[in-house]
Amino acid sequence: MSGFEYASAPESKAIANIASSYGLFINGKFVEPKKGKSFTTINPATEELLSKIAYADKLDIDLAVKSARTAFTKVWSKMPAKERGKYLYRIARIMQERAREFAVVETLDNGKPIRESRDTDIPLAAAHFFYHAGWADKLEYAGVGSKPKPVGVVGQIIPWNFPLLMLAWKIAPALAAGNTVVLKPAETTPLTALLFAQVCQQAGLPDGVVNIVTGDGITGAALVNHPDINKIAFTGSTEVGKAIARSISATKKSATLELGGKAANLVFDDAAIDEAVEGIVNGIFFNQGHVCCAGSRLLLQENIADEVLEKLKKRMSLIRVGDPMDKNTDLGAINSKEQLNRIHEISNTGDTEGANRWSPECKLPSKGFWYPPTIFTGVSQSHRIAREEIFGPVLSVLTFRTPAEGIEKANNTMYGLSAGIWSDKGSKVLWAAKQLKAGVIWSNTFNKFDPASPFGGYKESGWGREGGRHGLAGYLTSDAKAAK
Amino acid sequence: MIIDGSEGSLKKFLSDLPPVDQVGAEARAAMLSTRSIKTTSKAWAIDMAISMVDLTTLEGADSFGKVKALCAKAVRPDPTDLTVPSVGAICVYNDMVKIARTELDAIGGKDIPVAAVATAFPSGRASRAVKELDTQDAINAGANEIDMVIDRGAFLSGRLGEVFEEIKIIKELCGDKAHLKVILETGELVTYDNVRKASYLAMLAGADFIKTSTGKVAPAATAPVVLVMLEAVRDYFALTGTKIGVKPAGGIRTTKDAIKQLVLVNETAGPDWLNPSLFRIGASALLNDLLMQRMKLRTGHYASANYVTMD
Numbered sequence: 001m002s003g004f005e006y007a008s009a010p011e012s013k014a015i016a017n018i019a020s021s022y023g024l025f026i027n028g029k030f031v032e033p034k035k036g037k038s039f040t041t042i043n044p045a046t047e048e049l050l051s052k053i054a055y056a057d058k059l060d061i062d063l064a065v066k067s068a069r070t071a072f073t074k075v076w077s078k079m080p081a082k083e084r085g086k087y088l089y090r091i092a093r094i095m096q097e098r099a100r101e102f103a104v105v106e107t108l109d110n111g112k113p114i115r116e117s118r119d120t121d122i123p124l125a126a127a128h129f130f131y132h133a134g135w136a137d138k139l140e141y142a143g144v145g146s147k148p149k150p151v152g153v154v155g156q157i158i159p160w161n162f163p164l165l166m167l168a169w170k171i172a173p174a175l176a177a178g179n180t181v182v183l184k185p186a187e188t189t190p191l192t193a194l195l196f197a198q199v200c201q202q203a204g205l206p207d208g209v210v211n212i213v214t215g216d217g218i219t220g221a222a223l224v225n226h227p228d229i230n231k232i233a234f235t236g237s238t239e240v241g242k243a244i245a246r247s248i249s250a251t252k253k254s255a256t257l258e259l260g261g262k263a264a265n266l267v268f269d270d271a272a273i274d275e276a277v278e279g280i281v282n283g284i285f286f287n288q289g290h291v292c293c294a295g296s297r298l299l300l301q302e303n304i305a306d307e308v309l310e311k312l313k314k315r316m317s318l319i320r321v322g323d324p325m326d327k328n329t330d331l332g333a334i335n336s337k338e339q340l341n342r343i344h345e346i347s348n349t350g351d352t353e354g355a356n357r358w359s360p361e362c363k364l365p366s367k368g369f370w371y372p373p374t375i376f377t378g379v380s381q382s383h384r385i386a387r388e389e390i391f392g393p394v395l396s397v398l399t400f401r402t403p404a405e406g407i408e409k410a411n412n413t414m415y416g417l418s419a420g421i422w423s424d425k426g427s428k429v430l431w432a433a434k435q436l437k438a439g440v441i442w443s444n445t446f447n448k449f450d451p452a453s454p455f456g457g458y459k460e461s462g463w464g465r466e467g468g469r470h471g472l473a474g475y476l477t478s479d480a481k482a483a484k
Numbered sequence: 485m486i487i488d489g490s491e492g493s494l495k496k497f498l499s500d501l502p503p504v505d506q507v508g509a510e511a512r513a514a515m516l517s518t519r520s521i522k523t524t525s526k527a528w529a530i531d532m533a534i535s536m537v538d539l540t541t542l543e544g545a546d547s548f549g550k551v552k553a554l555c556a557k558a559v560r561p562d563p564t565d566l567t568v569p570s571v572g573a574i575c576v577y578n579d580m581v582k583i584a585r586t587e588l589d590a591i592g593g594k595d596i597p598v599a600a601v602a603t604a605f606p607s608g609r610a611s612r613a614v615k616e617l618d619t620q621d622a623i624n625a626g627a628n629e630i631d632m633v634i635d636r637g638a639f640l641s642g643r644l645g646e647v648f649e650e651i652k653i654i655k656e657l658c659g660d661k662a663h664l665k666v667i668l669e670t671g672e673l674v675t676y677d678n679v680r681k682a683s684y685l686a687m688l689a690g691a692d693f694i695k696t697s698t699g700k701v702a703p704a705a706t707a708p709v710v711l712v713m714l715e716a717v718r719d720y721f722a723l724t725g726t727k728i729g730v731k732p733a734g735g736i737r738t739t740k741d742a743i744k745q746l747v748l749v750n751e752t753a754g755p756d757w758l759n760p761s762l763f764r765i766g767a768s769a770l771l772n773d774l775l776m777q778r779m780k781l782r783t784g785h786y787a788s789a790n791y792v793t794m795d
Contacts, residue, residue, distance in 0.1 A: 004528065004750045004758055009520035115518060274715050275508025318751050327520035424503040444505050 006320075009327045011114045016104045018191060021052035024060055024214060025197035027067035028207030034059040039216070041190055044111035045324050045333035045368040053190050056213040061182070061222040064211040068153045068180040069228055071208030077150055077178050079206075085136030088176060088201040092129035098199070102192055106164055107324045109191040111333030112287055112370070114325050124449055125168035128467075131451035132172035135472055139177060145478035150178030151254065152230030154475070155223040158193075159236045160186035160335050161391075162291040164481055166213050167193050169466050171210060171231050172451075177475035179231075182211045184223055188336045190214045209420070221247070229253060231475070235292070238389075238415075238460050245463075256464035256474045258292065258456060260389040261417030264410035265295030265446065266432065268403065269304045271422035276445065277311045280395070283420060283446035285319060285331055289393040290339070292461075293418035295446050297386060298375075299406050302399045309377065309397065317360035319373050331393060334369040343371050343392035350376045350385040355396070381412055389415070402429065407435040416458025420446045439465070486723065487688060491645030498644065498684060503677035504712055513707035519747045526743070531569055532758060533742040537774070538556060538599060538731065538766045540575040542606075542699065551580045552587045553795040557614055559593040562775050563793065566784075570771045570772065572760040573629060575599040578622035585626040597628035597666070603654060606669075606698035608633040612650065619657050630658055631665040631695060636672045639682060647682075651689035665693035665731055670709045671701040683716035693729035699766060704734025707748060714752035727756065733766025739777040742770055 022040070023030035037055040042048060056064070058467050076084070094100065102125075103117040112121070139148045140417045154174050158166040163185060174181050185193035197212045213219060217240070224232055224244050235258040248255055265283050267276050280311040283295025300308050300368055324332035334340040353356055357375040373393055379386050379396040386396045400406035410419055419438040421429050439457040442448060449455070449467075456465035487493040508790055521529055539558045541550060557572060562568040565771055570593065574584050600622035604610035610618070632654050638646045643699050651666055658664045666686035670679050686694050697704035710732045717728045723751040728754070736742055742765060749757045757763050775792045779785075 003755050004532070004746060005525060006519065006521060007523045007525040009522045119518070271502070272505035272508060273502040275505035275512070278508055278512050327518070424505070444508060445511075 006073050007327045008323070010325045011104055011107070011327060013104060013108065015101050016108060017101070018051050018105065018108070022190070022194045022214070023053075023054045024056050024064070024208070025194065026060070027062045027211070027214040028205075030197070034063075034225055039187065041109060041188060043108050043368075044188070044335050045365070047367055050109060051191065053214045055217045056184075056215040058222045060213060060221065061226055064182045064213050065153060065155075065226050065228050067166055067208035068182050068211050071206060072150075072153055072180040075206045076175075076180050076209050081137035081178070084175065084178065084241065085133045085199060087203060087205050088129050088133035088136060088172065091199055091205070092126050092133060094199045094202055095126040095129060099123070099126070102164060102195060103193055104325075105191050106313065107332070109189045110160065110163060111324050111335050113329040113332045114327055115329065116287060117153040121162055121165045124456065125164045125458070128165075128168035128172045128451045132138065132176035132472070135173075136176040138220050139472075139476060141474055142472050144473050144476045148177070148476040148478060149303045150222060151475055151477055152179060153228060154179045154181045154231045155226065155229040156183040156233045157220045157223065157236065158183065158185055160189040161287060161292070161372060163189040164192040164196065166235050167196055169235070173466070173472045174233070174475050175209065177472060179475055180209045182213060182223060184213050184215060184220050184230075187216045191284050206212065224248065231255065233474075234258070241462065256466065258418075259460060259462040259467060261292045261294070261415045261457065261461050262297055262387065262389050262413050263293055263295050263415075263418040263420065263438065264297045264413075264436070265420040266299045266406050266410055266422065267301060267304070267308060268406070268421075268423040268425075268428060269301040269375045270428070272444070273304070273308060273311065276422040277308065279420065279422060279444070280312055281315055281319070284395040286447050288332055288334055288371070290391055291447065292389075294445065295411075295418075296390060296395060296422050297410075298395055298397045299409055300397065300399050301406065302401050305399050311457050313358065313360070314376070316373050316375070319360065319362070321362045321370070321372065322365060331373055331405065334392065335372050337369055339391065340369040340371060343390055343394060346384060346388055346390045347374065347392070347394050350396070351378070353383045353385070355379045355383055355385060381409060387413065403432065407432060411435070414460045417456075417461035418442070494648055494685065494688065497688070498681045501680055501684060504680055506676055509676055509708045509711060513711045513748070516747050516751055517707060517744050521743050521747065524592050525565045526764030527778075527781050529743045529746050530739060530774050530781070533739070533765065533772065534774050534778075535572055535748060536567040536760045536763055536765050537554055537571040537771050538573045538575045538733070538764045539571045539771060540699070540733070540766055540768050541575060541603060542575070542654055546577060546717070548580075548583045548630060551576055551584050555584055555587040555593060556591060557771070557795045558596055558795060559588065561771055562713055562778070568775065568778065570596055571637070572764050573597045573599045575601065575631065577601060577605070578625060578627065581625035581627045581701065584631055597663075598626065599629035599631050600625070600627035601631045601633075601698075603632040603650070605631070605633050605667075606700040608635050615650065616653065616657060618656050623657065623662050627662055629665060630654065631667055633667045633669060633698060634682065634686065636669055638755055639673065639678070644685060646690045647722040648685055649794050651686055651691065655690035663692045664690065665695045665729075667695045668697055668794075669701055670696050671703050676708065679712045680716055683713050685722065687716070687720050691728060693731050693764070695731040695733055697734040697765065699734035702735070703737055707744060710745060710748055711752055714748060714757070717757070718753045725743075727762055728755070729762040729764065731764040731766055736767050737769045738773050742774060773779055
């Protein structure tokens, strides 16, 4: 061995205990789908088969919604609020106890580094249940009147980038507020949701309060269009979000939509440069850039652009790409072939439209779906890579000359989910935060999440907020009639 | 020259350095401490760490006997296993330099340098004349390295020119006879901005090494402090082409702590610094833990503390 090369330090797969097939979780039990159809889920880092997953169609969705409705009217909405809270605390504790198992399953199914699922996804998911458990008997302080009521049966559709965390963002507030749910996990990452179904059983959660239906976009559409759903909560692409908004437009269904983003990360010339570089890396390469609030547009003040880029390139050459199960891996696998193709397609326009591509030297595994950490310099506002969400480890670098120009460029996008400001000067940070049209603004940090902090976007980044009191309010109504 | 030697140009240079964001620096250091160093890389890191230890005794009760015993340990840390490398240096008060040098030469440790703490260690509260004499005395006694303390009082009250001058004078005394390590005592400088400024100040004044602490003040060599200092030597190299060494000292007691330091070096200053000529760890208790972990790796069993020598 020459020099300090880190020997492989793999987390053990044995704890995962993945079954060879899974049914649908309806009314507290795993059941076979009516038509007996199934699909498979694979490990995107190796393309190995992980499990066979039941495919839910209209009939199964109907059954799940019926079970959620019965649980809502007969059990969950009638239960004293503090008892609901106890179930949520129990779920949170079980998730913590089984954290290692959840982390391993998440990494195998999603491709994200075990360091991230272990240190971010799973602890935050449990934190969401703890936080909302506390709310269950204090709903009159949520800001929707003195007698808030649950909305009813909620259909929830979540993406593949943070499977368990997005489940927690959806289920925890819904249950705390007294709703029951039918949740559809993403097609490529159903496993932690199914593991969560087992946790519901372990916690003794009343049957039908949580139903998990697996499938694809058609399954999701069946859920959205089911007549007995009171609310849809969706996180995913803007394209699908628009389709959902259209299909519920003539109904009484309400919706929370958390959609795409193309966040600006603004670095001013008085920033702490070394920490800004860390923040840039964390902003775009965290979770392979599969983050709707990723800092995918770096806006550098021109007089420090060369210095920052030099440091950024040095730092990027230290990013450890490879086996997601290795505890030292920083950048894991792209979640699916389809997503990899999409990253290639949009990124390639960066080359043809005249931006300059740079990636550090790195060996990508031969099996699985991989994309190297990449930056494009010389990007202008009109390039596709500056406008469209790539949802991968690809950063577009632009420059600005004055703070006002920086803000103008940052806001010049159809999205408005998040933004970052890097400056050591407090007054400038506050000024910039006021000007930026984005739902979440980080100052001298990036991609920091907390269950108490509302999350959501401006413009095409979505409707409503998730997390905190504002997110909870989306699952409550002051009108008792809304929940029939 | 980056500065012209005047206090004005020094202050201008230091105030133009980018600030350090406390939260960000601590987050980076915490992330690097999650690196999992196993098997072959652990074995490599343990031997590297042993060769970087500045085996230290800095007590009022130090005696010739204690120092001689330390010298024996420095040459052959594990008498039952001669594949264990010798340590990086011996670090003592200056009245112990002669005995340490003589002893090391006598027992096969000619290549192991003797470092002497100087300039009224640990407080640095003495007149310039006394500090110069203190240093000259150590060099005359055969010290190969001088670990001087900066005047923190002067630094904190903004008399940066004085701090700079003092380091320059000590450096001149060292000449080509001794390497100069400059102790910043980061526990008294408190902020990371101060640590960065003091690091540059010391390097500009001629330090061969910048060292965190005396070991007499807590906190000492915390991971974020070492991170900031490693960034400073990395960027100073980019600026000047000169590589300056870093020595964390104080509070590094376990193999785990030492390996975390090596990870910080590897992913901040870079692999060039993974070398006793550019990175040292000031410690006393650490060496035995490294030896015990080394035995464990080799044999698969933990030995009791009686299987490593106590000196």
